[in-house]
Amino acid sequence: MQIFATFEYSQFLEIVITELEANGITGIYAVPLDLRKKEPRLLDSIHRADGMSFIDKGMILAFMFATVGASKGFVWTWGPVIWGLIGALVGFLTGVLISGIIYFAKRHRNQSQIKKGRKGEVVLVVTCKEEQASLVADILWDHKAIGLAKTK
Structure with a gap:
């Protein structure tokens, strides 16, 4: 089972990874997201609009x-x-x-x-067994995960 979570890049992310490893979960993959470097366009085109x-x-x-x-x-x-x-x-x-x-x-x-x-934000992918899923989800929510998704 895979659990996807998003975090702000902070000390909570490091604590989560350490706590997951302490509980015997080794399939942890963290991907940092890049911040926007360019400003969005001032005027929208017909195919791309931001609601402004x-x-x-x-x-x-x-x-x-x-x-x-x-x-x-x-x-x-x-x-x-x-x-x-x-x-x-x-x-x-x-x-x-x-x-x-x-x-x-x-x-x-x-x-x-x-x-x-x-x-920036970090996407954390945790691969674990189904019986460990609730433990992993609790650990992620306890350390300020922004969002969480589970897949089998």
Whole structure:
């Protein structure tokens, strides 16, 4: 039986490996994962998206500002159509600007966390007998495993 577990690279991983070896389990394989070296792309393509959108807030604010501009346009000089279009443009640009500020603030915060020594994760593969599986799982969970999976 194989048990897969993920850990942050820390002293807990070393303690787990030592404790597993002390309990007679020798089939232990640890694989460190590399951290991302390149920044993700700013704009997504049609085939690859990360869920971050720059125009969602812009569209919502464009609708809201266009509604206000069109309603006030009945009183103002240029009329409701022109003021509705101006409101939509101002709202869209405001929303895109807000999304951009939020994106760059998050990116700056993430970069500073990586520079502060963010550690990668390690995948630990333990091969054991079925009767040892519950012992191995308990040891892994007790030492702060992020996730766990079992296969036969």
